[in-house]
Amino acid sequence: xxxxxxxxxxFLSFLGLxxxxxxxxxxxxxxxxIPLLKDVVPKITPKxxxxxxxxxxxxxxxxxxxxxxxxxxxxxxLSKLNADPTREEYVEAALVFEGDTISPVGIRYKGxxxxxxxxxxxxxxxxxxxxxxxxxxxxxxxxxxxDRKERFYDLxxxxxxxxxxxxxxxxxxxxxxxxxxxGVPAPRSVHARVVVNGQxxxxxxxxxxxxxxxAEYFYKNxxxxxYKEVWPLKPNGEVQTSKALIDALKTNExxxxxxxxxxxxxxFAASNAKNPMDSVRKYxxxxxxxxxxxxxxLIRHDDGPFHWYCNDLASCYNHNYYWFEDKKNRKxxxxxxxxxxxxxxxxxxxNNIVPIADKWGEISNNCGLINLGNPTFKQRSAACDKLTxxxxxxxxxxxxxxxxxxxxxxxxxxTIKQMDIWAKQIEPFIKEADVFYNTGIxxxxxxRATSEATWNSAVNTLKSQVRFARTQP
Numbered sequence: 001x002x003x004x005x006x007x008x009x010x011f012l013s014f015l016g017l018x019x020x021x022x023x024x025x026x027x028x029x030x031x032x033x034i035p036l037l038k039d040v041v042p043k044i045t046p047k048x049x050x051x052x053x054x055x056x057x058x059x060x061x062x063x064x065x066x067x068x069x070x071x072x073x074x075x076x077x078l079s080k081l082n083a084d085p086t087r088e089e090y091v092e093a094a095l096v097f098e099g100d101t102i103s104p105v106g107i108r109y110k111g112x113x114x115x116x117x118x119x120x121x122x123x124x125x126x127x128x129x130x131x132x133x134x135x136x137x138x139x140x141x142x143x144x145x146x147d148r149k150e151r152f153y154d155l156x157x158x159x160x161x162x163x164x165x166x167x168x169x170x171x172x173x174x175x176x177x178x179x180x181x182x183g184v185p186a187p188r189s190v191h192a193r194v195v196v197n198g199q200x201x202x203x204x205x206x207x208x209x210x211x212x213x214x215a216e217y218f219y220k221n222x223x224x225x226x227y228k229e230v231w232p233l234k235p236n237g238e239v240q241t242s243k244a245l246i247d248a249l250k251t252n253e254x255x256x257x258x259x260x261x262x263x264x265x266x267x268f269a270a271s272n273a274k275n276p277m278d279s280v281r282k283y284x285x286x287x288x289x290x291x292x293x294x295x296x297x298l299i300r301h302d303d304g305p306f307h308w309y310c311n312d313l314a315s316c317y318n319h320n321y322y323w324f325e326d327k328k329n330r331k332x333x334x335x336x337x338x339x340x341x342x343x344x345x346x347x348x349x350x351n352n353i354v355p356i357a358d359k360w361g362e363i364s365n366n367c368g369l370i371n372l373g374n375p376t377f378k379q380r381s382a383a384c385d386k387l388t389x390x391x392x393x394x395x396x397x398x399x400x401x402x403x404x405x406x407x408x409x410x411x412x413x414x415t416i417k418q419m420d421i422w423a424k425q426i427e428p429f430i431k432e433a434d435v436f437y438n439t440g441i442x443x444x445x446x447x448r449a450t451s452e453a454t455w456n457s458a459v460n461t462l463k464s465q466v467r468f469a470r471t472q473p
């Protein structure tokens with residue numbers, strides 16, 4: 001057989017791309033073969049007039065509608081991703097959005113234990129492994145792939161969260177919205193419909209990446225760095241090591257300077273600190289950090305910065321947060337992350353791994369290890385951490401802000417109304433995936449997508465949890 005020259009290969013790739021783009025709607029409605037990119041992912045040079053170059057990220061995170069994103073990649077690359085999602089290695093793809101094609105971009109699966117739960121062939125849930133078994137897995141799209149200079153609506157990355165764990169599909173979006181309502185900069189989150197190689201994958205949460213683009217959007221008058229999941233203090237109260245801080249940097253990795261965050265940690269580690277509340281005032285926005293604490297505790301974000309997991313007292317750690325270090329204004333800002341379990345533990349604990357043992361400000365077992373029923377996941381009281389303890393000193397501010405959240409924001413007129421708006425917005429796409437994947441399957445356990453009935457029940461459960469949280473002392 002005569003081999004194809006590179007130009008012909010590129011032409012056929014573009015042809016396949018065009019066919020998929022123009023016929024994607026029809027392909028959702030029948031089972032005919034879908035043309036795929038078999039040889040190359042085309043490199044498309046922007047003309048400069050594309051809409052994604054002219055508008056900013058507010059367009060992506062518009063709260064008023066669900067937008068569709070199409071991803072097209074070689075079948076071999078899709079198979080590679082599906083064979084071992086935990087490798088989290090990028091492959092090339094094309095992103096098609098509202099008439100524009102951005103190609104190539106990088107795509108990979110993403111997530112930790114919770115994101116892969118019951119969605120891989122491996123049998124040990126605590127160590128995810130094996131091939132993909134769910135329809136959806138969380139994905140990251142790297143627009144600045146291969147040093148691309150052009151951004152996508154001023155963004156470098158897109159994160160699509162599968163929300164397989166949350167049958168209401170609303171907890172993450174609601175959690176971030178509540179932080180924002182209380183004046184805490186938090187990732188913007190909307191819903192998105194995703195189609196891959198012409199096939200519907202369903203509804204995802206499109207949640208903002210916390211990176212330099214996030215920092216420039218929310219802290220326009222600031223200049224500094226983003227850190228992921230590193231605490232300024234060690235479990236023993238000493239200042240965190242430079243290596244740990246540098247390893248956690250999400251920005252300026254080439255020229256790291258961790259002197260300010262170490263100074264911040266040192267203000268609370270010092271044994272002769274006269275008034276830690278003064279240090280909070282000096283290095284943080286008090287209203288913002290106490291508002292953060294109020295929202296976190298009211299929605300029971302029990303897998304966040306106030307949950308200290310411990311094997312022993314020297315190895316305690318927390319996660320699911322970021323820091324923005326504003327060197328220009330000399331302030332530190334805590335940023336929430338991973339809220340798919342928001343409100344889950346409000347009425348009762350959903351499991352014995354994640355829930356925090358103490359109420360805000362309380363100490364259990366004299367700062368020793370605590371066992372809530374799962375000996376593998378011991379914890380330590382958050383109030384034993386010097387930084388957290390300093391925040392807990394603002395008792396009047398905490399009480400006032402909590403009352404404001406409960407009375408003025410968690411009301412039916414505010415939060416439940418907003419949930420109803422979102423539910424109406426995503427309902428057609430819940431139904432679409434239900435019909436597409438579950439037709440003919442009667443056993444709820446065997447259904448491949450969240451059914452409409454399960455979704456309705458989960459939304460009502462979440463509403464009950466919100467109303468319960470509003471009444472708690």
